[in-house]
Amino acid sequence: MVTHRAMSAGEGASVDLTIELCGIPLASPLIPAAGTLSKEGFGETKGIYGAMLPKTVTPRPRVGNPPPRIAEVSSGMVNSIGLQNPGLDRFLNNIDDYGVGLPLFVSIAADTVGEFAGMCERIAGEERVAAVELNLSCPNVEHGGLQFCAGPGAVREVVTACRGAFSEKPLFVKLTNEGVVGNAMAAEEAGADAVTLINTIPALVVNAHERQVLLRGGLSGPAIKPIALRAAYEVSRAVGVPVIGVGGVTSGIDIAEFMLAGAAAVQVGAGSFVWEPREMLEEFAAYLRENGLRARDLNIAMTEL
Amino acid sequence: MVTHRAMSAGEGASVDLTIELCGIPLASPLIPAAGTLSKEGFGETKGIYGAMLPKTVTPRPRVGNPPPRIAEVSSGMVNSIGLQNPGLDRFLNNIDDYGVGLPLFVSIAADTVGEFAGMCERIAGEERVAAVELNLSCPNVEHGGLQFCAGPGAVREVVTACRGAFSEKPLFVKLTNEGVVGNAMAAEEAGADAVTLINTIPALVVNAHERQVLLRGGLSGPAIKPIALRAAYEVSRAVGVPVIGVGGVTSGIDIAEFMLAGAAAVQVGAGSFVWEPREMLEEFAAYLRENGLRARDLNIAMTEL
Amino acid sequence: MKLHAVEVLERERFGDHALIRYRWTGTPPAPGQFVMVRIAGAAQAFAPFLARPFFAHDYDNEVVSLLFEIRGRVTFLLSEEDSVLLVSDPLGRGYTLDNGPVALVGGGVWVSPLKLLARHLSRSGIAFDAYLEIPATAPGAYAAWIAENYPDAILVRTQADSDAPQATLESIGDLTRYAGLYASGPTPMLDAVKRFSDGTVPAQLALRERMACANGSCYGCAVPLWRDGVREYARACVDGPVFPAKVLAW
């Protein structure tokens, strides 16, 4: 937590921050978490992020949930955005908004397995897309609203369908913490090239004075970091595909912790609303320098107990 | 967050803090969470807690895990105690240590369904015990170490067995957050009189500088409060039996939030290591006074969205 | 979000309201823009976690001032003598200046951005009247401070329910004589202004939906708008916080 954030970019330059994710070379292991960086918020991205990852897109436009959509909680925030997005057509028409010279990963969600596969098919033809991330933390209308990551069976079904429709490029599967190990194994069996974990954790915020539910949504931020680290640790030991760790990153030491726990790459979400990813990366670079390590070596650099 | 703690006990006296839990009248809805209050730590309990709940007991003594057993994280702590306890015999021999004039609830855990039932049978004969809380967040050796609360089937099996062996007094079933709604419904079907949720959440603490896992254990404290509130909210709407809420309570407003979310009673764990339960209860009393409510009315006092 | 440590020049406190002035050599804030604020001491801790938005109350030769009501942790810390501030650049879309005469309609602590707006209107020679409602619940010290700092404003000190907006609008009399309305006040007041302005005088309302990222990324600050006949959610932090009343889909 207590860190030296005030380091110059220059110092960071010397260390080797590059990694390779499913054959895609990334200039840094840091990736924006889906839904937490839009083009208006880009600012500087070069030399910071290894890839660009826009908000989850759905087959049709979604207006999202009525406000309030966010609330602050201890060491984090709860959000209930409702996947507001312009839909796949408009997204693809404006895809150049995300052309910032970084590999472009696209996060998608849908109501049915068929729609998921259909989206993959369309995106497969889009050469500006380097990889797809399936956001399985959304309700499957054909299964009474159970999430697509409700269990290994559901995961296997949707990943298999998407794999078939999207055979040329890397397919990432993003999971929630609930049942994460079994679901990650199912995703790997079904052909996923990597698993991203974890999504926000279901949470509730109560306003005692108004005697009302202030918000029913997902928890993210430092509060969930120990949970996300545990997921990265257990899953990276249960599957052979790379793990992309996400949950509560706010500093370069956090990035290191996730990679030491077994993550090949790390996403930052809520933390980027408060701190600068550039400073996180600089702190991460300083950590590597002090320990004489390269970013890509970290996930095997842990001395087991 | 934490508000006016500096209130005198006197002021608290006037409001009605009493509740009834499965037919047991409690002077207050506040109960120590299992494993977080030992006799050495009692201090004043009368007028604060509604019941006493010692650390989980197992059939045989358990030495517990080697240190380190605890680590601090953002807004909480991670622990890995390993259920250190003297075993049922010694516990029952010294049960008067817990005779502080409050109803005594006993938390138990075991390696097999048979052992669980056996413990219930022995405790059933102990008139100083008012209720039993089954700690199902422990590995079932007969099922390859899967937790007893790994799923509805497992829960139903162990609760049914314990219900049969412990028919006279209230049986509480304590669950983890994972799959909590389905597991709570299974517990109710199998005859549980109440469900306690949630137990600590699996977590990992990494020491980046030592490049080591500092601790692999369970997360508790304010960091998990929004998750625990969500569990209390969803489960109290899915089952008919009372919900005992636990997770991240540090103040009287927190107690109110859990009861508004649907909890009939509230347990405090890690928060009591740092703040005084007496002050939490006084703040809770002040909240009731300001809102002209009785403790027992809170779980129906929420204005639905 | 890039936050800058700034030098606090002055703090004033009136009841549960307060004003803070800090040195700012960056881009000057435009009327209706806001800044995100965190407390440096707490910056490494995570409580409070998110930065908080505040309207630029005023800006004059490299000094920005914020006017706020002490509501919770951040505003409490802000009002503390020794707190060290981290602030963002001025953010969002503020008021669009147009032909006069215009009326500024404000209430409570939300009058804040109207100060800088008045400064810009005067500078551009646009005639305006300011009508400010100070709720009965606001401390007298605050009412006095407002009277002093908005010398030309017509003050309405509501006696009963601070949220009764009619009180204000009626007291203002015929608003149709204005070419535009610039409002920033309690929700009921904004409501009333919008209802009045529909079909009469165009109005611009300063909204304040809760924010997390303040740069358009999180979609947390949703404001319902009509866009080509479709009701959709805009983001107060990048599309606002000031919106034309007529596009609001309330």
Next chain:
Amino acid sequence: MKLHAVEVLERERFGDHALIRYRWTGTPPAPGQFVMVRIAGAAQAFAPFLARPFFAHDYDNEVVSLLFEIRGRVTFLLSEEDSVLLVSDPLGRGYTLDNGPVALVGGGVWVSPLKLLARHLSRSGIAFDAYLEIPATAPGAYAAWIAENYPDAILVRTQADSDAPQATLESIGDLTRYAGLYASGPTPMLDAVKRFSDGTVPAQLALRERMACANGSCYGCAVPLWRDGVREYARACVDGPVFPAKVLAW
């Protein structure tokens, strides 16, 4: 855990070590006892969350002092001029005073409790020698401060590896001439003292396993002991933090 707001009388800083004195009218601490400490400003926030244990370094007419090394957030805040302290009553089982002559063997910042111990030994007329190892890594300012505050102590300033305990024990010479050893130092030193004491001179070691509740409730501060031939975990906060070397099951 009941924590009391106390008046800080003085703060001294020597390199990355510091001393803090506060007024304490409650039960006086016994040698080897500790107190739990939180920072009041941060008390309402949750960072840091847990209170932290510190040995009572000294106690003299209603003033308790703590000697500490700045390691992380709490110790940093502790060393800050304006921080407001919350402290618990003195906790745990300290050193048991016995017949002299005895030797105090300490090292690093862990010499802290030996100051109060020396005071009690003198008061009870028990003869003792103090051997303190100041690691090469400790700042000179700290070494100087120790020399000044433990005037009669034999100081060993290790040059190379601060954790080489032999250095200390050898330099002390024949410890068998003492009736008892009272140790508080880096783990390797405590190790060496235990190994030496087994079968020779009885020793008492001050341990410092991490703590959460500090009242025996959480079982977090586990220390392995032999009890009637069985190896089990005691709790440093209630069964210690000072333990007889011979019972430790290291």
